[in-house]
Each structure stands twice: as C-alpha cells, then as structure tokens.
Amino acid sequence: MTWRTRVAHTTARGARVRRAAVLVTALAALAPACTLAEQADKPEKPEKPGKEAVRQGPPGKPADGRVLAVKIDNVQPARPGTGLEAADAVYVEQVESGLSRLMAVYARKLPPVVGPVRSARETDLELLRQFDGPALAFSGAQSKLLPLIDAAPLRALPPEDSTEKAYHRDESRPSPHNLYVRPKALGARVDEAGLKSTGFRFGAAPAGGTPATRHTVDFPSANFAFTWVEYEGRWHIAMDGTPARTPSGKALSAATVVEQRVDIRDSRFRDGWGNSSPFSRTVGSGTARVLRDGRAYEARWRRASPQDGTEFTTADGRPLAFAPGPVWVVFTKA
Numbered sequence: 001m002t003w004r005t006r007v008a009h010t011t012a013r014g015a016r017v018r019r020a021a022v023l024v025t026a027l028a029a030l031a032p033a034c035t036l037a038e039q040a041d042k043p044e045k046p047e048k049p050g051k052e053a054v055r056q057g058p059p060g061k062p063a064d065g066r067v068l069a070v071k072i073d074n075v076q077p078a079r080p081g082t083g084l085e086a087a088d089a090v091y092v093e094q095v096e097s098g099l100s101r102l103m104a105v106y107a108r109k110l111p112p113v114v115g116p117v118r119s120a121r122e123t124d125l126e127l128l129r130q131f132d133g134p135a136l137a138f139s140g141a142q143s144k145l146l147p148l149i150d151a152a153p154l155r156a157l158p159p160e161d162s163t164e165k166a167y168h169r170d171e172s173r174p175s176p177h178n179l180y181v182r183p184k185a186l187g188a189r190v191d192e193a194g195l196k197s198t199g200f201r202f203g204a205a206p207a208g209g210t211p212a213t214r215h216t217v218d219f220p221s222a223n224f225a226f227t228w229v230e231y232e233g234r235w236h237i238a239m240d241g242t243p244a245r246t247p248s249g250k251a252l253s254a255a256t257v258v259e260q261r262v263d264i265r266d267s268r269f270r271d272g273w274g275n276s277s278p279f280s281r282t283v284g285s286g287t288a289r290v291l292r293d294g295r296a297y298e299a300r301w302r303r304a305s306p307q308d309g310t311e312f313t314t315a316d317g318r319p320l321a322f323a324p325g326p327v328w329v330v331f332t333k334a
Contacts, residue, residue: 066107066132066133066189066191066193066194067105067106067107067135067190067191067194067195068105068106068110068134068135068188068190069103069105069124069128069131069136069137070103070137070138071101071103071118071120071121071138071139072084072102072103072104072114072115072117073115073116073176073177074092074099074101074102074222075099077174077177079239079242080244080245080252081115081116081252082111082113082114082246082247083104083111083112083113083114083115083183084102085246085250085252085253085326086106086109087105087326088105088106088108088195089104089105089198089326089327089328089329090103090104090105090254090328092217092224092328092329092330092331093121093278093331094219094331095121095277095278096275096277097221097275098219098220099219100219100222100224100239101118103127105131105134106183107191107192107193107194107195110183110184110190112184113183114137114180115179115181116176116177116179117137117138117179117180118138118139118176118179119138119141119142120136120140120149121141121145121279122145122269122277122279123278123280123331124138125149126283127280127282128152130307130308130309130310131154131194131197133153134154134194135154135155135157136149136156137186138156138157139158139167144268145269157188159179162181162185163185165182166181166182166185167179167181167182168180168182197309198310199303199310199311199312200309200312200322200327201322202321202323202324203321203322205292205295205321206320206321208297209295209297212294212296213228213294214226214227215257215259215291217259217330219332222240223239224237224239224330225237226238226254226257226291226328228291229253232253234253234254234255234325235256235257235291235328236252236253237251237254237328254328255322255324255327256290256322256328257290257291257292258288258290258312258327258328258329258330259288259289259332260288260310260329260332261286261288261332261333261334262281262282262284262286262332263281263284263286263333264279264280264331264333264334265278265279265281266278282303282310283303283305284302284303285300286334287299287301288312290320292323293323297320298314298315299312299315300313300317
C-alpha cells in the first residue's frame, strides 16, 4: 500500500505569521493536490522522487490498547482544530522549521470527529510507549520512519489501513489541512484506565507554588500562551497570539499545563526539502513548570525507560498531582 506524507507551513508571530498564512492559503487554493512546504517564505515545491512515504506489507499490528492518539495539524490554515476539547491529554511537539504539531490522546470518550489529521514523527513513537498498546491515527510519515512505525508497540491507523467511513476530507477547507477522522469508525476503544500508565496523578494541589495568571512558551516559529480564568478554573490557550477556539467558538482550555523541558535535537530523518525533523527525547529526567489552580510550580520530571510513565515531583521531591481535567504538555528545549 502506498501513502504519502505531506507537510504544511506557517510561521509564528507578527508580519511573518500574516505573510506566511497568506502564501499558504493562496497556494492551497491554486493547487490543492500539491504538497505545501513547511518552510518560511518559500514557494510550494513538488514532492521529490525517493522522498515519498511508501509502506509495503500488511496493516499495522492489532493492539488491545485503551487510548487513541491522533496527530493533528497546527499551522494557521489548519485552525481551529476539531475534537481537541475532548482530549484527555494534548502533547505539543516541535517539528520542522520550528513549527508545532499536536498529538491528542483520548481515554475517557471519543468525539465524533478529530482533525485535521497529519503525519507522524519519531517523537511520537517513544512518547506512546508509555501507554499500553495505544492506537495511533495519522496520515503519512517520512519514508524511512515507516519501518519503525510498523515495529512499534502500537496499532497504526492511517487512512489506507482503515475503512472508507473512517477518514474524509472537508472540501470547504484548503488541502492538505482538511483530512478528518471519525474515531469510532476506526474501531478503536478507550478506557479511562489507559491514562494511568502515563504517570499522571490527579488530586489536590500541593503546598507552595507561586501565583500565576499567564505563562508563555516560545518555539522558533510558534508561540503558546496560557491565561488563568478564575471563574472557570481553567487555563485558556492562545496560539501565535490568537485565542484558540473550537469550531463552535468555545475557548479551548486546560485544567493543567506542563512546560516540560527536554532534549530536542535533530533526528536522522529529513523531509523532502532537506529540513531535519526534530526529535524530543521524553525518556530521562529534567525540569518542568506545572500550572494548575492559578499557581505555577517548579518541578522535576523523570521517566526511567520508554515503557515507564513520567513522574512529576515538586522541587523538594514530593509527588505533584495535576488538577482533574484536560492536561496540555508542551515540550520545550532544556
């Protein structure tokens, strides 16, 4: 079976954001069947021979996991994302050109539709090993990464391995930011117990911390801001200076936000334009900042092996519980 990886482009803030967004949208309208470069201020380029994501053999291995992870596009033309408000955890990863991509994880319930769905990265494979046999919905990957996806302990669910009812394109939106998935049609199942392997613990806030009403996280070409809204008990999310909302207009929010500082380095994988795909190493230990209940906690994180969950503790070593509700984890460079 053959399937291709596509990449999108936008930039982060100010004039660069506006200029890139106009370019991407214009190119998408003129040539919706082509790939859009995820590279600043460069025109659309055709796919290069030998760079196509080709997968041979049987579909991904079945798994009896209890979570569904979906890779979601997060450049400006892809917003607003669909189904993010129903995710139990959202991981924010750095990809080529300093942009961001999301991986939404569902354990308690499956929304009707999620998307736009985009390609997988090496970071996803290590990150997902802390779950017990997860399913991963994605569209495409770098060709040399495909054997690693096939060998990973997960159930791979790209469009070509799924039923015709599972994936669809919204023709009212520009390609390639218009591929959506119906999770129930994938045959995936979820169970709240699937979150336990992450190492997340939920409960009362620990003592200490400092009052915080706003926190920002910068990528080279993306920006995230989290603002505490007391009457909701949630952190509202903004991306690249714009409040993030659901398709219905509701503010996107999280009960707990984690800025997890990790080793981010160039991987051995590159896209069709020669850009190295960053790899965020989530095994090891380091520092973090945890936001909950209008307070910020300086924390430590530790994940001993890929099969282990990630433990978060306060600076003095006490377990750090998260507030009940959605968790957003943003991986930043240590």
